[in-house]
Amino acid sequence: MKVGIMGGTFDPIHIGHMIAAQCAYEQAGLSEVWFMPTNVPPHKQQATMASSGQRWEMVCRAVEGQPHFRPFDFELKKGGISYTFDTISLLLKEYPGIHFYYIIGADMVQFLPKWYKIGELAKLISFIGLQRPGYTPGMEQLPESLRDAVELATMPLIELSSTSIRQRKSEGRTIRHLVPDRVHEYIEESGCYGP
Numbered sequence: 001m002k003v004g005i006m007g008g009t010f011d012p013i014h015i016g017h018m019i020a021a022q023c024a025y026e027q028a029g030l031s032e033v034w035f036m037p038t039n040v041p042p043h044k045q046q047a048t049m050a051s052s053g054q055r056w057e058m059v060c061r062a063v064e065g066q067p068h069f070r071p072f073d074f075e076l077k078k079g080g081i082s083y084t085f086d087t088i089s090l091l092l093k094e095y096p097g098i099h100f101y102y103i104i105g106a107d108m109v110q111f112l113p114k115w116y117k118i119g120e121l122a123k124l125i126s127f128i129g130l131q132r133p134g135y136t137p138g139m140e141q142l143p144e145s146l147r148d149a150v151e152l153a154t155m156p157l158i159e160l161s162s163t164s165i166r167q168r169k170s171e172g173r174t175i176r177h178l179v180p181d182r183v184h185e186y187i188e189e190s191g192c193y194g195p
Contacts, residue, residue: 004033004101004128007075007084009162010055012187013062014179016160024103024128025068027153033103034072035059038082049166050192052076057190061182085117088124100125101151106137112146122149133157169193 006021013035021033037055050058056073063069074091075082088100102125104112109129112118127150129137134157139147165175170193176184187193 001031001098002029002101003095003098004028004030004103005072006033006035006103007038007082010035010037010059011050011162012055012058012165012179012183012193014160014162014165014183015177016158018062018180019158020103020105020130020155021069023130023155024101024153028101028128028151030068030101032068032070034070035063036072036075036087039075039079040081054186054190054192058179058183058186061186062180064182083116085115085121088121092124101128102126103128103130105129106131106135106152109137109139109150110141112142112150119145122146125149126151128153130155166193 004021004024006017008017010017017035021035024030025033037052037059039052056071056076060071063071075087078087078090084102088102091098091100104127106129109127112127115121122145129150129152131137131152131154137152139150139152142150160178165178168175168178169187172195175187179187
């Protein structure tokens with residue numbers, strides 16, 4: 001079984017995440033994609049705006065009714081800083097029959113050599129690097145051992161980030177159509193990003 005992991009703070013989850021997951025699912029022939037919110041990401045110092053419970057609720061709503069997507073709260077339950085190597089090591093013990101593919105943006109491919117225990121991690125899983133039009137991921141700069149662990153997939157160019165969505169919300173502008181409908185409803189009802 002081939003399972004893709006979409007990790008992230010998902011603060012909030014948005015349509016860019018959904019499109020990326022769908023492209024990875026189709027092009028890499030995955031069985032499922034698990035959306036796994038990070039507890040505390042190692043590369044982001046600032047706290048999330050929404051609580052872990054709110055981020056989890058938004059992920060659950062985003063994947064609702066999509067049979068090949070599922071929410072996965074492994075890192076939220078584990079707590080602490082979310083290092084991919086630690087998470088994958090635990091997942092492989094729990095799900096020995098699954099080959100995991102970690103889904104990342106093509107812009108992150110060149111930073112893979114800086115990941116915690118990347119040499120060991122690349123022996124355990126594969127990566128799917130999502131290429132945007134007009135962007136070169138710099139595969140040739142990777143060590144050969146890493147290059148072999150990365151599969152490229154393409155996705156449409158979408159300039160969208162959780163930061164820009166929170167910014168729009170704080171300015172009183174609509175975020176409708178930038179996040180899944182059920183997520184939009186939740187953000188409006190809960191007020192997790194302000195009025």
